[in-house]
Amino acid sequence: MNRIFYEIFEQMPRQGPGKSEYTKRALSFCQLPPKPQILDIGCGTGAQTLSLAESTDGLITAVDNHGPFLKELSEKAKALGLDSKIQVLHGDMNRLGLKQKFDLIWSEGSIFVMGFEKGLREWKKFLKPDGFMALTEVAWIKDNPPTEALSFWEQEYPAIKDISSNRDIIRSAGYSLIQDFIMPKDAWDDFYSALKIIIHKIKSKDLKNQQALNTIGMFEREVKAYQRFGEFYGYVFFILLNYGS
Numbered sequence: 273m274n275r276i277f278y279e280i281f282e283q284m285p286r287q288g289p290g291k292s293e294y295t296k297r298a299l300s301f302c303q304l305p306p307k308p309q310i311l312d313i314g315c316g317t318g319a320q321t322l323s324l325a326e327s328t329d330g331l332i333t334a335v336d337n338h339g340p341f342l343k344e345l346s347e348k349a350k351a352l353g354l355d356s357k358i359q360v361l362h363g364d365m366n367r368l369g370l371k372q373k374f375d376l377i378w379s380e381g382s383i384f385v386m387g388f389e390k391g392l393r394e395w396k397k398f399l400k401p402d403g404f405m406a407l408t409e410v411a412w413i414k415d416n417p418p419t420e421a422l423s424f425w426e427q428e429y430p431a432i433k434d435i436s437s438n439r440d441i442i443r444s445a446g447y448s449l450i451q452d453f454i455m456p457k458d459a460w461d462d463f464y465s466a467l468k469i470i471i472h473k474i475k476s477k478d479l480k481n482q483q484a485l486n487t488i489g490m491f492e493r494e495v496k497a498y499q500r501f502g503e504f505y506g507y508v509f510f511i512l513l514n515y516g517s
């Protein structure tokens with residue numbers, strides 16, 4: 273990722289579509305023990321980490337490979353008096369090297385980095401038997417998307433699947449699917465509104481850097497694609513149980 277990419281995302285309230293309300297809805301399906309140990313993978317600046325900390329009495333280990341996101345999360349946690357419930361870990365989700373097993377693994381908008389199936393299989397070793405996992409993955413949510421939408425996603429994330437294929441992957445990776453729901457459109461609207469404001473600010477500085485312009489162009493295409501074809505794809509929250517291992 274280039275500098276401008278991080279400059280944009282460091283200013284965003286969150287780094288992917290989401291909302292505290294939907295984090296809490298997903299959490300309501302997880303039956304957790306008192307003081308649960310929670311691992312939040314690809315936490316970004318931690319919008320969902322803070323929601324989890326508000327709603328649980330356990331300890332959250334929030335992992336990301338971008339240090340400034342973690343610094344921001346630590347500062348917010350402190351300001352909200354939630355710092356005793358959150359510890360940040362600067363690390364790579366591909367090589368977590370944790371000895372501990374968790375009651376809950378959370379990952380909003382991040383498992384795509386490893387790939388949905390690979391992430392599910394690799395992270396299982398960090399989950400206690402009967403532990404829960406909650407994640408979001410972009411998916412086709414309506415049949416027969418137009419060719420332009422297909423070719424947009426062919427470039428962005430060719431591994432995108434429909435919900436039913438993701439459910440099959442979940443089961444074959446050794447989990448029970450407890451619940452899934454499509455994240456409502458307002459999560460995307462909020463995300464893109466914030467993105468458009470930041471892009472406008474950056475563009476209004478005399479921008480000559482071609483790499484920066486390319487990055488901004490990529491985000492603008494993403495926003496436009498959602499405006500045109502957003503009814504065909506969305507983030508799906510999957511809540512899983514790690515049975516019998």
Ligand SMILES: C[S@@+](CC[C@H](N)C(=O)[O-])C[C@H]1O[C@@H](n2cnc3c(N)ncnc32)[C@H](O)[C@@H]1O
Pocket residue numbers: 286287288289290313314315316317318319320335336337338341363364365366379380381382385
């Ligand atoms: C789309 S953002 C989602 C962030 C946050 N969960 C949210 O929903 O606002 C993906 C996050 O994964 C992090 N990330 C990307 N590659 C990673 C890796 N290899 N290991 C750990 N984190 C990674 C990024 O820094 C970013 O914070």
